[in-house]
Amino acid sequence: MIKNKIIVEDLEEIYNSHIKWELFANKTVLITGANGFLPAYMVQALLYANRINLNLNIKVLALVRNIEKAKLKFEAYLDNKNLEFITQDVCDAITIKSKIDYIIHAASQASPKYYGIDPVGTLSANILGTMNLLELARKNQVESFLYFSSGEVYGQVDDEHNPVKENYYGYLDPMMVRACYGESKRMGENMCVSYHHQYQVPAKTVRPFHTYGPGMDLGDGRVYADFVSNAIAGIDIQLKSDGSARRAFCYLTDATIGFFTVLLDGKNGEAYNIGNPNQEYSIMELAEIIAQLGPKKLNVIRIQAADTNSYLKSQLLRNTPDIDKISTLDWVPRTSAATGFKRTIESYTKIE
Numbered sequence: 001m002i003k004n005k006i007i008v009e010d011l012e013e014i015y016n017s018h019i020k021w022e023l024f025a026n027k028t029v030l031i032t033g034a035n036g037f038l039p040a041y042m043v044q045a046l047l048y049a050n051r052i053n054l055n056l057n058i059k060v061l062a063l064v065r066n067i068e069k070a071k072l073k074f075e076a077y078l079d080n081k082n083l084e085f086i087t088q089d090v091c092d093a094i095t096i097k098s099k100i101d102y103i104i105h106a107a108s109q110a111s112p113k114y115y116g117i118d119p120v121g122t123l124s125a126n127i128l129g130t131m132n133l134l135e136l137a138r139k140n141q142v143e144s145f146l147y148f149s150s151g152e153v154y155g156q157v158d159d160e161h162n163p164v165k166e167n168y169y170g171y172l173d174p175m176m177v178r179a180c181y182g183e184s185k186r187m188g189e190n191m192c193v194s195y196h197h198q199y200q201v202p203a204k205t206v207r208p209f210h211t212y213g214p215g216m217d218l219g220d221g222r223v224y225a226d227f228v229s230n231a232i233a234g235i236d237i238q239l240k241s242d243g244s245a246r247r248a249f250c251y252l253t254d255a256t257i258g259f260f261t262v263l264l265d266g267k268n269g270e271a272y273n274i275g276n277p278n279q280e281y282s283i284m285e286l287a288e289i290i291a292q293l294g295p296k297k298l299n300v301i302r303i304q305a306a307d308t309n310s311y312l313k314s315q316l317l318r319n320t321p322d323i324d325k326i327s328t329l330d331w332v333p334r335t336s337a338a339t340g341f342k343r344t345i346e347s348y349t350k351i352e
Helices: 005-015 037-052 067-073 113-117 119-140 179-199 223-233 252-265 283-290 337-349
Strands: 028-032 059-064 083-087 102-105 144-148 203-208 237-239 246-248 271-274 280-282 300-302
Touching: 005 037, 005 252, 005 337, 028 037, 028 119, 037 059, 037 252, 059 067, 067 083, 102 119, 102 252, 113 119, 119 144, 119 179, 144 179, 144 252, 179 203, 203 252, 223 237, 223 283, 223 337, 237 283, 246 283, 252 271, 280 283, 283 300, 283 337
Parallel strands: 028 059, 028 102, 059 083, 102 144, 144 203, 203 271, 237 300
Antiparallel strands: 246 280
């Protein structure tokens, strides 16, 4: 049984959304990178749906590299007969004998802290892993395949094209190490389109933008994770830039509903932005918001920080999605940054 009140409330909201849970009835769903921040909520949402509707009987295959981490993350479900772990690297050949009906490919090193220290590992999951999963999807004749891409595929977007639509692409320098992520995500998207074109694999792509919420890695190097970590610890927020860069922040519950919406209702061979353009803030503004949300009110302090070779910063001044396309599928993000980040902080501080 899940003890975290915030997560239980989130799962209840996801279940009570417009998602067509009946389409998963008696089906098997493979989720790669299941230990990851975004896919872990999809695993839990499917198992929660089983608990609420006993007729669903959804089988979840959670592919992970680290089984010990998985057992900790999904501790509440270890005796659940509908959850099965598959321990392997997604870049290795995948041999699953049971019939698979849906595939969600979310295995990826999404944190910028990996781009400088493991660019090859970063791109491998997005290319080799995607090829393995698309082949598996083709052989199983799956009902739907969902590929997790990223807003990074847009490259350098000028302000004239922000919020950015799915059919616009800016400059992305393939000779920069940081492009290992954006370029490989672009290739993964084209692989999905190619498999749909040649083999009729029903592949769809989601492009998440700056998603946060319970379960995110507070040490992954992204500024909003640092801010939440400070709020939990009661330590003043240190801003390592002028704070002028602008980002749109989407709460995990809203994003998860969006992911399922595209999986079930999105058009094959197409991509959809998942983000919240109504919650766009500068990094300074976000720091000031989060500074007021923890158990202790914090100060925001600007400091001069030395660059490191591991965390390769984005050069984008503004990054926000146009969500007109997915809104036609009846998806609208509803959670404000103040509410979402408060819930995130409480998910770490108020377990029961």
